[in-house]
Amino acid sequence: xxxxxxxxxxxxxxxxxxxxxxxxxxxxxxxxxxxxxxxxxxxxxxxxxxxxxxxxxxxxxxxxxxxxxxxxxxxxxxxxxxxxxxxxxxxxxxxxxxxxxxxxxxxxxxxxxxxxxxxxxxxxxxxxxxxxxxxxxxxxxxxxxxxxxxxxxxxxxxxxxxxxxxxxxxxxxxxxxxxxxxxxxxxxxxxxxxxxxxxxxxxxxxxxxxxxxxxxxxxxxxxxxxxxxxxxxxxxxxxxxxxxxxxxxxxxxxxxxxxxxxxxxxxxxxxxxxxxxxxxxxxxxxxxxxxxxxxxxxxxxxxxxxxxxxxxxxxxxxxxx
Amino acid sequence: xxxxxxxxxxxxxxxxxxxxxxxxxxxxxxxxxxxxxxxxxxxxxxxxxxxxxxxxxxxxxxxxxxxxxxxxxxxxxxxxxxxxxxxxxxxxxxxxxxxxxxxxxxxxxxxxxxxxxxxxxxxxxxxxxxxxxxxxxxxxxxxxxxxxxxxxxxxxxxxxxxxxxxxxxxxxxxxxxxxxxxxxxxxxxxxxxxxxxxxxxxxxxxxxxxxxxxxxxxxxxxxxxxxxxxxxxxxxxxxxxxxxxxxxxxxxxxxxxxxxxxxxxxxxxxxxxxxxxxxxxxxxxxxxxxxxxxxxxxxxxxxxxxxxxxxxxxxxxxxxx
Numbered sequence: 001x002x003x004x005x006x007x008x009x010x011x012x013x014x015x016x017x018x019x020x021x022x023x024x025x026x027x028x029x030x031x032x033x034x035x036x037x038x039x040x041x042x043x044x045x046x047x048x049x050x051x052x053x054x055x056x057x058x059x060x061x062x063x064x065x066x067x068x069x070x071x072x073x074x075x076x077x078x079x080x081x082x083x084x085x086x087x088x089x090x091x092x093x094x095x096x097x098x099x100x101x102x103x104x105x106x107x108x109x110x111x112x113x114x115x116x117x118x119x120x121x122x123x124x125x126x127x128x129x130x131x132x133x134x135x136x137x138x139x140x141x142x143x144x145x146x147x148x149x150x151x152x153x154x155x156x157x158x159x160x161x162x163x164x165x166x167x168x169x170x171x172x173x174x175x176x177x178x179x180x181x182x183x184x185x186x187x188x189x190x191x192x193x194x195x196x197x198x199x200x201x202x203x204x205x206x207x208x209x210x211x212x213x214x215x216x217x218x219x220x221x222x223x224x225x226x227x228x229x230x231x232x233x234x235x236x237x238x239x240x241x242x243x244x245x246x247x248x249x250x251x252x253x254x255x256x257x258x259x260x261x262x263x264x265x266x267x268x269x270x271x272x273x274x275x276x277x278x279x280x281x282x283x284x285x286x287x288x289x290x291x292x293x294x295x296x297x298x299x300x301x302x303x304x305x306x307x308x309x310x311x312x313x314x315x316x317x318x319x320x321x
Numbered sequence: 322x323x324x325x326x327x328x329x330x331x332x333x334x335x336x337x338x339x340x341x342x343x344x345x346x347x348x349x350x351x352x353x354x355x356x357x358x359x360x361x362x363x364x365x366x367x368x369x370x371x372x373x374x375x376x377x378x379x380x381x382x383x384x385x386x387x388x389x390x391x392x393x394x395x396x397x398x399x400x401x402x403x404x405x406x407x408x409x410x411x412x413x414x415x416x417x418x419x420x421x422x423x424x425x426x427x428x429x430x431x432x433x434x435x436x437x438x439x440x441x442x443x444x445x446x447x448x449x450x451x452x453x454x455x456x457x458x459x460x461x462x463x464x465x466x467x468x469x470x471x472x473x474x475x476x477x478x479x480x481x482x483x484x485x486x487x488x489x490x491x492x493x494x495x496x497x498x499x500x501x502x503x504x505x506x507x508x509x510x511x512x513x514x515x516x517x518x519x520x521x522x523x524x525x526x527x528x529x530x531x532x533x534x535x536x537x538x539x540x541x542x543x544x545x546x547x548x549x550x551x552x553x554x555x556x557x558x559x560x561x562x563x564x565x566x567x568x569x570x571x572x573x574x575x576x577x578x579x580x581x582x583x584x585x586x587x588x589x590x591x592x593x594x595x596x597x598x599x600x601x602x603x604x605x606x607x608x609x610x611x612x613x614x615x616x617x618x619x620x621x622x623x624x625x626x627x628x629x630x631x632x633x634x635x636x637x638x639x640x641x642x
Contacts, residue, residue: 024351027348027350027370029348029370030345032372048597049348049350049596049597049598051353053595053597269633272599272633272636273599273632273633274374275370276369276370276374276598276599276600276629277370277597277598277599278593278594278597278598278599279597308597311594312590312593312594312636312637312640312642313642315593315633316633316637316642319633321633321634321637321642
């Protein structure tokens with residue numbers, strides 16, 4: 001790798017030591033049915049079985065645990081409508097402090113309840129008129145809170161990379177690693193870990209067709225903004241890559257595959273009926289890319305299943321049940 | 322334990338050696354949410370993530386792998402409407418032979434397709450007028466096939482015990498082990514393994530209220546027959562314990578808890594939304610017993626999640642989605 005990258009394999013290893021015993025070391029599942037369908041050996045790193053139901057806890061806890069005692073005594077802030085909200089809320093509780101989470105006022109009640117259930121205070125804003133970064137930063141400044149962004153932070157990225165580190169540690173060499181891409185933090189951390197351990201591994205991102213900002217940006221060689229994507233993969237509805245994450249991904253990511261929402265639905269149903277696991281739409285996009293043939297896989301492929309936070313009713317609606 | 326028991330810890334260990342590399346070593350999941358709700362440390366041995374989606378593959382493969390080359394050359398037979406059918410079909414394929422499975426003619430098409438998908442020939446019978454054991458034995462005799470019964474066989478029972486063996490090997494001492502009870506093969510094998518390794522462990526079975534034949538039989542000290550149970554837990558709809566399984570369970574099982582179908586539905590939904598795993602009704606009964614307070618758990622409790630074979634549509638129907 002290159003010493004000038006903002007996050008290194010050593011940072012990921014250090015994050016792994018931080019989260020040990022706090023985050024789950026999630027299982028790696030195999031399915032011969034899946035292998036036969038895809039024509040490769042597939043290793044599923046199941047972050048849907050992580051605490052709070054998604055990989056986000058890794059990065060949030062790593063970042064929060066590095067705050068000074070004084071910062072921790074004042075509390076943590078975050079902005080998120082999704083899994084990062086719960087991740088920061090739980091990280092705060094684990095570290096004996098409090099969290100204030102800025103969420104859009106139309107966030108589904110179940111997500112607000114889950115976040116509040118970890119002891120966080122929720123502050124809402126109108127996402128059609130408000131800028132969450134600006135409001136979040138102002139909130140943190142007003143109250144003297146340490147803000148943990150969802151992906152634009154080296155400690156967050158390093159934490160997210162620990163899932164790939166565990167996967168490679170457990171299964172040995174892989175030819176490729178397939179990772180969902182939203183803001184780019186998970187794939188940046190994953191690529192840092194994977195290429196640090198095995199420079200020849202191919203790191204492939206997957207985005208929904210409607211949310212191909214990272215694919216376009218990689219092709220253009222600069223961050224490209226797209227209209228706010230309409231996709232069922234709410235965790236991948238970014239309209240522009242992060243600045244920090246893109247600076248890593250443009251050097252470490254080998255390509256991006258796109259999947260349709262229908263392919264994601266198919267993959268969710270396959271995971272339910274054949275793998276017996278619940279995957280949220282964003283988490284199912286790599287599986288969708290493999291099952292639909294959008295990626296022609298080499299022989300040994302790791303997949304990060306990023307999360308499973310979807311209610312039973314919403315699952316049934318999406319999958320047409 | 323006692324040398325006169327028909328299955329021993331050594332038999333389970335021998336089965337474990339047989340299935341190594343063929344069956345999955347399934348993960349043990351933890352959930353702090355679950356622990357907090359139940360008030361104990363719960364270790365979930367996830368046989369829903371086993372090959373064919375249930376523990377049944379362990380016993381079927383162990384039994385089939387011990388047939389002579391001549392028997393294997395002629396083929397295997399089984400009678401089952403459920404997971405044992407797929408288990409025997411896959412075991413036959415793995416061992417390079419063929420299987421003939423006797424199934425009720427009203428078996429759901431998805432289950433017939435899954436069984437046929439592993440290469441088995443399916444023969445149907447009318448379950449309202451026919452006796453599956455008699456028909457299955459006649460079929461096997463006619464065609465010269467080795468019959469593998471769903472639970473009344475020491476090699477099947479020993480194979481089913483390997484899940485508990487792996488669980489205890491992975492997590493160390495447990496105070497109790499909670500296991501679903503249908504015909505009694507899984508709990509007989511589990512109790513053999515658990516009490517062989519740790520005589521003080523309590524082994525608790527769980528049956529649906531409508532299918533309490535093993536509870537009644539343990540209380541009576543002899544096998545008691547009940548009307549064919551009406552329950553959503555189709556894998557637990559036995560009307561009388563097996564003779565062989567009961568001879569073990571009467572000596573090794575410490576008690577049976579009963580759960581309602583509604584408690585099972587609740588547990589299935591909890592597993593979906595909080596644990597992110599799919600559990601079929603029979604497999605969810607131990608979780609139902611813990612969540613509903615039917616079992617007052619000691620501090621460290623192992624649970625065998627026995628299977629996950631349920632379609633998405635049926636899941637939604639059962640859980641009222």
